[in-house]
Amino acid sequence: MKKLIIFLLTALLSLALVACGTADNEEGAEDTSNSEENTEETNDEGATEENEELTKIVVGASAVPHSEVLEQAAPLLEEQGIELQIETYQEYVLPNQDLDSGLLDANYYQHTPFLETEKEQKGYDFVDLGGVHIEPIGFYSKNVESVEDIEEGTTIIMSRNVPDHGRNLLLLQEEGLITLDEDVDPTEATVEDIVENPLNLEFDTSIEPALLTQNYEREEDTVVAINTNYAIEHGLVPTEDAIILESPDSPYANLIVARSEDEDNEALQTLVDVLRSEEIQTFMEEEYDGAIIPVSE
Known part of the structure; x- marks a missing residue:
């Protein structure tokens, strides 16, 4: 009988020790989880602080x-x-x-x-x-391959962006296609300031800048002044495709x-x-x- 009692007490003590060990492990796991959460929160706060410094x-x-x-x-x-x-x-x-x-x-x-x-x-x-x-800025054409090929009555298309008109007209003057009123600042010149136009060139200044490349594709016998950003976006290479190109000292x-x-x-x-x-x-x-x-x- 004594042996049975001792055996039962020993078994109960062992179970108690196991239960305590399990509880300690669970608490340790919880502590570790909390530590990881704290680390993540710290990292997030650090990243936020770093972003806020920009x-x-x-x-x-x-x-x-x-x-x-x-x-x-x-x-x-x-x-x-x-x-x-x-x-x-x-x-x-x-x-x-x-x-x-x-x-x-x-x-x-x-x-x-x-x-x-x-x-x-x-x-x-x-x-x-x-x-x-x-x-x-450059002048482009589907069918006109050079300045010498520009025929009488050719339409020159420029954007409706008036500040670019003088810039475009000055290039045409440099090529001998027109002459501007010498009393007008070339950078501010408009079509109305043309005093000589030996080829009787026609001018269309009604087009939105972003639509110039569409006119280049559609109006094959015209010459179109196209801003370089739109020319590049359309796949044109200004140094190769433009028949007239502004000099680098612009x-x-x-x-x-x-x-x-x-x-x-x-x-x-x-x-x-x-x-x-x-x-x-x-x-x-x-x-x-x-x-x-x-x-x-």
Whole structure:
């Protein structure tokens, strides 16, 4: 009888020890889980703090090449604590409207004459933070292969963007196709300022810039002045396909533009510096094969 009692007590003691061990393990597992959760929370907080340290800027740009150039600049800006958000546009009106309304911190698509016209007509309080690249404008045609092949009465199609008219007409004058009134600033010239037109060229200035390539495809016997960004996007190579191409010393640099209140904004100043850096300039030269020309000053 004593042996039976001792056996039962020993069995009960063993079960008690096992139960305690199991409970300890479960508590340990819970502690480990809590530790992992705490670690994850710490990591998340650290990541959040790191993201909060980045200064975010929103820049509007034409699709090609402007947005592509900005995409190359984004990692370089991130290294300097700046997060770049790119908003892409297909036309020339909204980027300035959105900049004025505060939806954008800056935009990158326009040259000085266009900017000055927009400011005068719409009252924008904008400032030019610096040029990034030049897009030599060109004249293209499906059937006309050279300036010498332009026949009498040929239609010259230019966009309805008036600030580009003087730029286009000056190129035609340099090729001897027209003569402009010498009392008019060539950069501000319009079709009405043509005083000599020996080939009786016709001019169509009613087309939206984004639709110029469609007219190039459809109107085969015309000569169309196409902005380089649209030409590249359409698959044209300006240095090979244009029958007339603006020289590299063009004053029409594409600018980073911001509201005047942000003229000294450090993040936007850094954006200009990065876009003028050797790495980005090399990308532009290699990617676009001379179709756009970097500006370093």
